[in-house]
Amino acid sequence: CLSRFEHVSPYLCKKLNTSLYSLKRIKTISNTATTKITYFALFESHIRYGIAVWGGTSQENLQRILRLQKKAIRILNCLGPRDSCRGSFTDLKIMTVISLYIREVILHVDGKNLP
Template structure:
């Protein structure tokens, strides 16, 4: 697969050296009457996978699965980030959408099988959105849900962002509590750093998407934003900011 992506020569040999020659053992410890015994299995060669916790692990996984979109063809549109993948299918007909979804999921499962990857059905969710959602049938062994969390964003079937705002406001409320504690014992610089790390970072994340939500949702975020600013500025709850 490395070669199919355009790598050749020294880079290929480097990756081969990095991934080959690895072994694994199983170690068991047993404590009998105060005496600890250790048993080890014979080393077995590792012929697949990447070193756990390695810096190159995520990069190699991305390279390894880079051909998934080509494998799926026009059956669905995959959105991939590291080992998190979403398959998006669309159609004007409920029957056709059911078929396209079933084929896409089946092809994804086959792709995993062909490449020695594990398709985790327990973590795979089915979210339907649009006017046809009541007429759709989820693929076998997949759980249909009303909301799903993807890369920190909570998506709901009506794309209202209500559930995401609930989740966001909960995190912002926790951040406000932390700001109060830091304000009481810390320096202004520490409070400001905490605000950027614990509050504003969550507000900014995905705002280009959920920022088009309803006025009610945006008002909820604004109320918490002002509360945080009052804490930082030492203003009373009813003072304007």
């Protein structure tokens, strides 16, 4: 039996891979600040779209998206493929996909309690 969110990961990963290519190209011709703006516009916007709904999907799907997000962070900070990017998330003030999901769910639940 297929999960109702099985289609999210392949579709989203394709979008994110396209955004990674754009980030690589932009990084070669501009500075980190411009590339970071591009990250939020092209990459994170795809992750955020509907994350409160599909974010509860399998851990495997979230890990696949997190791996792509780490590639984007490595592009932003000019890190090698084996370099740790944990500190770069903090330095760039970028939340991981899992943190984004938790934030969106909390905001959604908190919004329900408003008068």
